[in-house]
Amino acid sequence: MKTCDAKSPESTSRAxxxxxxxxxxxxxxxxxxxxTPPIPTPGSGIVEFRDITQQxxxxxxxxxxxxxxxxxxxxxxxxxxxxxxxxxxLTSMKARxxxxxxxxxxxxxxxxxxxxxxxxxxxxxxxxxxxLYNHFTGIRERAGEVxxxxxxxxxxxxxxxxxxxxxxSAGATNRPSPDDIDALTASxxxxxxxxxxxxxxLDAAEGELRVQQALKR
Amino acid sequence: MKGILHSACxxxxxxxxxxxxxxxxxxxxxxxxxxxHAWTQYPGAxxxxxxxxxxxxxxxxxxATATLAQAENVRRMADGWGRRANSGSYSVEQFQHDFGxxxxxxxxxxxxxxxxxxxxxxxxxxRANNAVAELDxxxxxxxxxxxxxxxxxxxxxxxxxxxxxxCSAFADAMAEWQRELKRNSARMDFVW
Numbered sequence: 001m002k003t004c005d006a007k008s009p010e011s012t013s014r015a016x017x018x019x020x021x022x023x024x025x026x027x028x029x030x031x032x033x034x035x036t037p038p039i040p041t042p043g044s045g046i047v048e049f050r051d052i053t054q055q056x057x058x059x060x061x062x063x064x065x066x067x068x069x070x071x072x073x074x075x076x077x078x079x080x081x082x083x084x085x086x087x088x089x090l091t092s093m094k095a096r097x098x099x100x101x102x103x104x105x106x107x108x109x110x111x112x113x114x115x116x117x118x119x120x121x122x123x124x125x126x127x128x129x130x131x132l133y134n135h136f137t138g139i140r141e142r143a144g145e146v147x148x149x150x151x152x153x154x155x156x157x158x159x160x161x162x163x164x165x166x167x168x169s170a171g172a173t174n175r176p177s178p179d180d181i182d183a184l185t186a187s188x189x190x191x192x193x194x195x196x197x198x199x200x201x202l203d204a205a206e207g208e209l210r211v212q213q214a215l216k217r
Numbered sequence: 218m219k220g221i222l223h224s225a226c227x228x229x230x231x232x233x234x235x236x237x238x239x240x241x242x243x244x245x246x247x248x249x250x251x252x253x254h255a256w257t258q259y260p261g262a263x264x265x266x267x268x269x270x271x272x273x274x275x276x277x278x279x280x281a282t283a284t285l286a287q288a289e290n291v292r293r294m295a296d297g298w299g300r301r302a303n304s305g306s307y308s309v310e311q312f313q314h315d316f317g318x319x320x321x322x323x324x325x326x327x328x329x330x331x332x333x334x335x336x337x338x339x340x341x342x343x344r345a346n347n348a349v350a351e352l353d354x355x356x357x358x359x360x361x362x363x364x365x366x367x368x369x370x371x372x373x374x375x376x377x378x379x380x381x382x383x384c385s386a387f388a389d390a391m392a393e394w395q396r397e398l399k400r401n402s403a404r405m406d407f408v409w
Contacts, residue, residue, distance in 0.1 A: 045347075082382070089386040090393050093358045100354035101347060109350070111343030151361075158365050162379040 045112055046209065049098050050202035053146075056095035057195040059088040063157070064188040070164070071181045085161060089154075095195070096150050099143035110136045116209055128212050135205035142198040149194050153187045160184055273339055277407040280333040285395055287326045292391035294319050299384030302377045312370065312380065319387075320363060327356060333405075340406040348404040355394050362387045 066081040102109045113136060117128055163176045270276040298315045301307060334349040362383050369375040402409055 045344075086386055086389065089362075090389055093355055093390055093393065094397070096358050097351050097354035100357070101350035104354070105347060105350050108343065109347055112347050115343065154361070155365070158383070161382070162369060162374065162376075165376055165378045166374070 046116075046202055046206045049102075050199060050206065052091070052094045052098055053195055053199045053202060056088075056091045057192060057199065059084070059091040060153075060188055060191050060195065063088050064185055064192065067181055067185050067188065071178060071185075082161075085157065088157075092150060092154055096147065099147050099150075099198075102140055102143050103147060106140070113205075117212065131208055132205065132212075135201065135208055139198065139201045139205060142194065142201050145194040146191070146198050149187065149191045153184075153191050156184055156187060273336065274407045277333070277336050277340075277405060278409065280329070280336050281398065281402065281405070281407065281409075284326065284329040284333050285398060287322070287329045288391055288395045288398070291319065291322045291326050292388050292395070294322055295384045295388040295391060299381045299388065302380035302384065305377075307377050307380075312375070316363065316366065316370075323360065323363070330356065337405045342406060344404040345406055348401040352394070352398060352401065355397060359387065359390045359394060362390065 062084045066084045069078065070081060110133060113132060114129070117132060160176050160180060163180075166175055270279050298319060301311065301315065330352065334353065337345040337349045366375065366380060366383055369379060399409065
């Protein structure tokens, strides 16, 4: 009769693989799925905002060009116009939501950018902070200008597009006039100018951050 | 396509139509006042107990999953609404029903998102707070689309093509917002 103490050669030879298998499972459990999210790269917020601003700039520029096409042939909006309009709805949402959050949170929004300074090994000086904060203040002002122009432009554009669908029998008052197209084009150009200024300000902030990081390496 | 309000309002039924528009506008005003605005610094309502997990990260993941599911629900509804509006027989009653349903679902999305935002504030990092503020601003901007339809309806110049096109933009914007929510998970300190 076998007792518990009596270990067969089979059981002793199986133990190491079993234990190592168990260990592997435990270690795999530790390493496979971390609950710690990756930390975004320093400066990624500024770069992302600049990319979004540039996308929005391209979309508005395409829209303004399409408005000229409609001005030449005011009877209808073609597929290119609708594609440009739909694309603008999406890119403007991203650019405007960044601008809105930056304006609404103000100094608190800057705290995320401040983390970029702390991401390097060496301590940041008060001068580094001040320079980045000055860039932030400029960006905030320009984001405010973008907000002021972008929202009414989008509202007028939606209205304009709806008017293009009105039947000719609806009368001249419901159809967009050449003056309406000119006003909308001018509004679009103001948005473009403000997006340009914002993009330049974001470029400068990113450049500043890059210089500071290079100096500390 | 004819304006849906125009097609329903004949000269004899103008008072009835005016009453209908006034009633619909009153509903819009009520919906506007119950909607939360400017999610920037202060906490909103606490998240539902069903969303809370063993850790803050797990709770955030649960709340984000629920928010994402609701956003997908709104996107599908907007898509279906746009397709229905394309049919020639689309009526004022159908518009009012679709509008009310989508507004209700959008409000539910805001409530879900407020729960997520409250949890994200507990992370206590500027990144998380900024991500919440950006996503909230995105919802406010998307809400301009149904607001535009309501304005067109009240002005009596709404037509099926405008509804269809606006709903398509609404659905695309919701899809984009979902992508933004997923992309912002690291900033809000959780992994999917």
